[in-house]
Amino acid sequence: MGFIVTTGATGRLGGRVAALLAAAGIEQRLVSRQADRVAPLAGATAVSAEYGDPGAVRRALEGASTVLFVSASESADRLDRHRTFVDAARDAGVTHLVYISFYGAAPDATFTLARDHWVTEQHIRASGLPFTFLRDNLYADFLPGMAGEDGVIRGPAGQGRVAAVAQDDIAEAAAAVLLDPGAHEGATYDLTGPQALTLDEVAAALTRATGRTITYHPETVEEAYESRRGYNAPGWQVAAWVSTYEAIAAGELEGVSDGIPTLTGHPATTFEELLAKGQG
Template identity: 60%
Template sequence: MPPVIAVSGASGRIGGRVAQRLATAGVSQRLLARDPAKLPDLPGAIAAPAAEYGDGVAMRRAIEGADTLFLVSARESADRVREHITAVDAAVAAGVQRIVYVSFQGAAPDATFTFARDHWHTERHIRGCGLPFTFLRDSFYLAAFPAMTSDDGVIRGPAGEGRVAAVAHEDVAGVAAAVLTSDAGEHNGVTYDVTGPVSLSLAEVADTLGRVTGREIRYVAESHDEAYASRAGYDAAAWELAGWVSSYEAIAANEMSAVSDAVPRLTGSPARSFADYLREHPNSYRHLLPNA
């Protein structure tokens, strides 16, 4: 039988794009999601039973029969590390022979960005399982820039003059598909930083958004305390606020500034710039257009 790849988060922005690429390549897949009704209908793909990362029994049932698990990190939560560990243990119990995990650039136990610490703990657990693995440490997503720009045309946060090598979801999916469909041994034990082609300051991000939207977009640097105060009205949990604020502080610390060649080297195509992303996704900045 041909090898089978279990693609988690296959109804999402990374997993869905990876599943599309694998289907085009004729790869057999098991597609995983919390709600199988949202899964794409693809040739050579089977919709696995509903499974959440934190449910080990359901995850094992969903992964059963797969040779490789492509593990997209779970949505941010207070229990994300536990959910990841449960999903990994379920995959090992189901008999997978390899795990390819979507991690984060700068993952470390003392990373400034609190969610990057989650990824480091997950990586450590995967390393301890004894299976071949590949880690794809994505940088900040380009899609986040328009989303974190308020309707009044301001990006606010404690990023200082730091820089970030943000990347497009499409390019992450391209790298993942290349790793999953090539000789596994070539990538075993390898950690790839997956970045855009350049490192940007938030002032440069604002300038690009301004040129595209035809209005003034500004970056306003905040202090740590100002950042918490400006987000207090969202009534978010403490762990979520810490994640939001520390993501900017990680940019200030240049923990996501290094540019890698993983996208062009593994996909054969150049990584998308922020301007490229905006041309391909005009709806992403619709809220910023004059008279929107």
């Protein structure tokens, strides 16, 4: 049996998974665009590889049994880089690919990037690689960052709800799959928090946790595009930002699943618990 490859090793999620595997005494190869930034871990070696470089990816994955495929950073060419990575994993002889996808991934998802995750899933299926898909809801850890400097969360989410999930829970779930991939071959797991909250409820929880007054202002879609104009971001990125809130309004992120307790053996972390740990 070969070693495990953990991609995105310098990122918030990949780094968490790598640390859990190291603590379990697992041999792993840590892949990042900048190997010199990877934190040293017992039993781990770091290598550099860009997802869009098929030769570098093949070399990074050669000899691996199971690979954690953390999706690439958001960019206009992310789908191309995903396809390149999957093809290189197949060519390298990888025996199981665990892909970090998104909750509700579908060709007609309201959240634009969830459509990209769907296309990536289909490419993995077509590759013939044994796989497991972990479809994460929004990261609960990122919800505090939705509030502006004035303490207001703005977006066209209406009174929709989101079952945001803690990154620590996702990391534990991913590690469980990586440690016993055969038991999860072909499976798709929805990973959510234990409750679905409106953004008013998110704001109230943040107010209680921080002592700072946080409120939610439900923008119209037109207001949302206008309020983000000053970031001078490309159109696809602004659409992704706005459509996150639209997906909440449409009820596409409100489902609560048993994926976290099934894979980790413990209840999913509540938003309040996350804030109490100081991780939000």
